[in-house]
Amino acid sequence: MHAQTGTGGGTSAGTNGIPRDRLPRALVCLADDQILEVRVTRRRHFRGVWWYDLVLTLPDRRDTPRGPVRDVTEVAFSAPYPDVQPIPGEDYTILAPPPPEERRRWRLSEAPPGSPHDVVVHRLHCAQGGMSQQLATDREALRMLADPEEAVTCSVCRPDRVLYPDGVGPHDGGEPPYPRSLGMGHGPGDLSANVDRHLAEGGFGDS
Known part of the structure; x- marks a missing residue:
């Protein structure tokens, strides 16, 4: 308490x-x-x-x-x-939380001097993200990461493990895969799934 x-x-x-x-x-x-x-x-x-x-x-x-x-x-x-x-x-x-595509769960920080990238994408509570208040949804983060000069994922918190669950990043050739949180390819590994259960599981608040 x-x-x-x-x-x-x-x-x-x-x-x-x-x-x-x-x-x-x-x-x-x-x-x-x-x-x-x-x-x-x-x-x-x-x-x-x-x-x-x-x-x-x-x-x-x-x-x-x-x-x-x-x-x-x-x-x-x-x-x-x-x-x-x-x-x-x-x-x-x-x-209820916002739908997955609207959740801002990535923190954006300015890349360090000398970096070939403009922005670094972090998990929300990554200490490397500093005090930055700039947040992004999955879709926004993927759009930035598709441009190698614009953004790169943090090497400490590794958001790429969630954004690219199949292990294929935006610069490995071909189209970057969409994260499962966007509703494309849901499966057991969907780390962002937050499906509201109903009263059958003992709770309230869905309606």
Whole structure:
């Protein structure tokens, strides 16, 4: 559980880019059988279990030169279904990830001086990508990599292993293969597949 300061501290629990007023509400059953209303920031499916990232807003105190004043604290935590239950009428579709072709999962950084390339393509959390905020979808990355003077893949995080699952890069001859995340050639090796399961597997949020 992670407690973070509310209005007084200027920071709050992460919402994964979803506006706070649009976060859907849900009910969570605590270890002592209390049932509380929380906000849901994210959901994920892991080994047959749906997990939900939640935010609970609690009353708190903020100290000022004139004495304590009322404030709030947000507690971020996770719980699985069925400990987390939907509230009728809430829209959970906002929690679904964008379709594969729209996911910006590659970070672009400027190539080092002297490089024959303009851009280096990294996995999203590769340290070699630095603080660059320029992101790209699979299709955008492939278009840049098709030009050897424009872009090259990072030799540390090796995004080419995902973009070119068949081991054929854009400069090995012929047309570059499309990544499986674009819906062309799905198979067991599809690393980007994020197929939403329905209530049959014990979860909620698809509709």
